[in-house]
C-alpha cells in the first residue's frame with residue numbers, strides 16, 4: 106500500500122499469517138485476503154479504540170461480543186485469541202456477519218507477538 | 232429516526248444500560264452514516280472513538296440514555312444524554328485512570344479510566360454537564376472545516 110506516495114508499507118495477507126503460524130480460523134474464513142499492516146497486543150478496550158487502525162492485527166484474551174464492535178469501529182482486520190481460549194458461538198457469528206476475522210492459537214500473546222514481529226509485522230505508526 | 236432539512240441531519244439511538252451485547256451498535260451506526268456522507272476519514276475516526284466511549288459510559292455507568300448524532304455543513308455533534316445517576320465530580324471523572332467501573336466490567340476490559348480523556352482528545356471541543364440524581368449530558372463537537 107502506498108502511504109501518501111512516500112513509502113511502501115510492509116504487509117501480509119491474513120491467509121499468510123494463518124499459514125505461517127498454523128492458526129485456527131474461528132470466524133471470517135471468507136475474509137483472509139485482507140491485508141495486515143500492524144500488530145497490537147492489549148486487553149483494555151479503550152486503548153485499542155484509541156490506537157487501533159485499519160489493517161491491524163489485534164491480540165487479546167478478551168472474547169466477549171464487544172471485541173467485534175471494537176474491531177469494526179477501528180477497522181482492525183483480525184483478532185487473534187491466544188492460549189487456546191474458547192470463543193462463544195454468538196461472538197463468532199457476529200464476527201462472521203461483520204466481516205471480522207477471528208483466529209486462535211495455543212501460543213501465548215507473547216509468543217505470537219514475537220513471531221509476528223519477526224515476520225515483519227511492526228507496531229502502529231502514524 | 233431521521234430528519235433532514237436545511238442540510239441538518241439528526242439521528243437518535245437508544246442506549247441500554249448493562250447491555251454489553253448491543254454495546255457499540257449505536258457508534259457503529261454513527262460511523263456508517265458519516266462514511267456515507269463522505270466525511271473526511273480522520274474526522275470519522277475521531278467521532279467514532281468519542282461516540283464509542285460515550286456509548287460505553289452509558290452502558291456501564293448509567294441507567295440508560297441516548298446517543299444523538301447531529302451533522303451540519305460546519306460541524307458534527309455527538310450528544311450522550313442519560314437519565315442518571317449523574318457524576319458528582321466531573322473534574323475527577325475526566326482524570327486519566329480514574330474509574331468507578333465495577334469488577335465485572337473491568338474483567339471484560341472496560342474501566343481503564345480513559346474514556347472521557349479519549350473523548351476530550353478526539354473532539355474539537357467538549358461540553359459536559361451532570362447533576363447527581365438527574366443525569367449527564369455530554370456534547371462533543373467536531374469541526375468539519377480545517378482542524
Ligand SMILES: Nc1ncnc2c1ncn2[C@@H]1O[C@H](COP(=O)(O)OP(=O)(O)O)[C@@H](O)[C@H]1O
Pocket residue numbers: 284288289291292293313315316317318324325329330331332341342343344345346347348367
Ligand atoms: N454517563 C455516566 N454516568 C455516570 N458516571 C459516568 C458516566 N460517564 C462517566 N462516568 C464516571 O466517570 C468515570 C470515568 O469515565 P471514563 O473516563 O470513561 O472511564 P471508565 O469508563 O473506564 O471508568 C467513570 O468511571 C464513572 O465514574
Ligand SMILES: [Mg+2]
Pocket residue numbers: 284287288342344345346347
Ligand atoms: Mg468509559
